[in-house]
Amino acid sequence: METIFNFTGIETSFTPWLSIIGGGFIGLSAVLLMMGIGRIMGISGITNGIFTSANTQDRSWRLAVIFGIMLSPWLYFLFSGKMVNIDINFTTPQLIIGGLIVGIGATLGGGCTSGHGICGNARFSSRSIVSTLIFMSVALITVYVTRHVIGG
Amino acid sequence: MQLIISLIAGILFGLGMIISGMFNPYKVLNFFDILGSFDASMIFVMGGALLTTLIGFQIAKKRGKTLTGGVFHLPTKVDIDKNLVIGAAIFGFGWGIIGFCPGSALPLVGAGNVKVIIFIASFITGGYLVRLMNKARAR
Numbered sequence: 001m002e003t004i005f006n007f008t009g010i011e012t013s014f015t016p017w018l019s020i021i022g023g024g025f026i027g028l029s030a031v032l033l034m035m036g037i038g039r040i041m042g043i044s045g046i047t048n049g050i051f052t053s054a055n056t057q058d059r060s061w062r063l064a065v066i067f068g069i070m071l072s073p074w075l076y077f078l079f080s081g082k083m084v085n086i087d088i089n090f091t092t093p094q095l096i097i098g099g100l101i102v103g104i105g106a107t108l109g110g111g112c113t114s115g116h117g118i119c120g121n122a123r124f125s126s127r128s129i130v131s132t133l134i135f136m137s138v139a140l141i142t143v144y145v146t147r148h149v150i151g152g
Numbered sequence: 153m154q155l156i157i158s159l160i161a162g163i164l165f166g167l168g169m170i171i172s173g174m175f176n177p178y179k180v181l182n183f184f185d186i187l188g189s190f191d192a193s194m195i196f197v198m199g200g201a202l203l204t205t206l207i208g209f210q211i212a213k214k215r216g217k218t219l220t221g222g223v224f225h226l227p228t229k230v231d232i233d234k235n236l237v238i239g240a241a242i243f244g245f246g247w248g249i250i251g252f253c254p255g256s257a258l259p260l261v262g263a264g265n266v267k268v269i270i271f272i273a274s275f276i277t278g279g280y281l282v283r284l285m286n287k288a289r290a291r
Binding site: 009010011012013014015016018019020021022023024025026027028029030031032033034035036037038039040041043044047048051052057060061062064065066067068069070071072073074075076083084085086088090092094095096097098099100101102103104105106107108109110112113114116117118119120121122123125126127130131132134135136137138139140141142143144146147148 | 154155156157158159160161162163164165166167168169170171172173174175176177178179181182184185186187188189191192193194196197198199200201202203204205206207208209211212215217218219220222223224225226227229230231232235236237238239240241242243244245246247248249250252253254255256258259260261262263265267268270271272273274275276277278279280281282283
């Protein structure tokens with residue numbers, strides 16, 4: 001029980017400018033994918049689509065996006081000399097359970113933070129607005145319960 | 153050409169996750185920890201992303217077709233159904249436990265982080281389970 005419910009967090013700093021700039025990059029990627037090939041930059045959808053693709057062309061652009069994201073830390077390393085990595089204190093059961101739940105939710109709900117939260121909202125999709133409001137509130141409640149009720 | 157655009161889009165997306173720090177699950181979880189170690193960063197990330205996308209999507213719409221001369225593959229569903237609502241709640245719950253979503257996890261997967269690879273493999277499995285359930289229901 002204890003290994004699953006280990007919810008100790010670590011402090012992070014408020015970084016408004018890096019956040020806006022990083023967000024701009026994310027937005028730019030979504031605009032490029034839309035303007036370029038007419039697709040939504042929704043990572044859950046793109047990832048799931050790899051496995052449900054009807055043909056090679058469809059699977060290929062998806063794999064290219066995913067590969068690009070995985071390549072990015074190496075480009076960042078070339079520019080900054082720093083390799084992104086982080087000491088995560090989550091246990092393996094937590095990672096598996098968390099991953100499964102996120103995967104089930106995103107697939108059932110038709111998208112995640114990038115798909116609904118950014119692209120969908122930018123299109124004024126009512127489905128995405130509702131989805132975003134729900135997953136944001138539930139995440140908030142979940143963090144409150146795990147950190148302040150169950151305790152870390 | 154399609155593949156080059158997709159690759160660059162992926163790279164930009166990943167760089168955005170890295171620069172903003174959103175690859176760090178604790179920055180995400182602290183955003184939701186409003187009564188504790190609150191870090192407001194994520195709203196600024198979403199703000200920056202939304203502003204760019206709002207403008208960019210309008211420009212794309214006006215053009216009427218893609219840079220490669222093709223059509224826009226936009227979602228066709230419009231109704232707010234049970235799956236959307238339940239899915240969003242489940243996603244929010246998982247996100248609130250682990251602080252990762254697939255987009256934020258992939259840069260770390262690329263960097264070779266084993267723990268995050270476990271998360272992504274589980275994410276993919278979760279998606280697979282939903283498809284399995286849909287197939288079973290359809291019978």
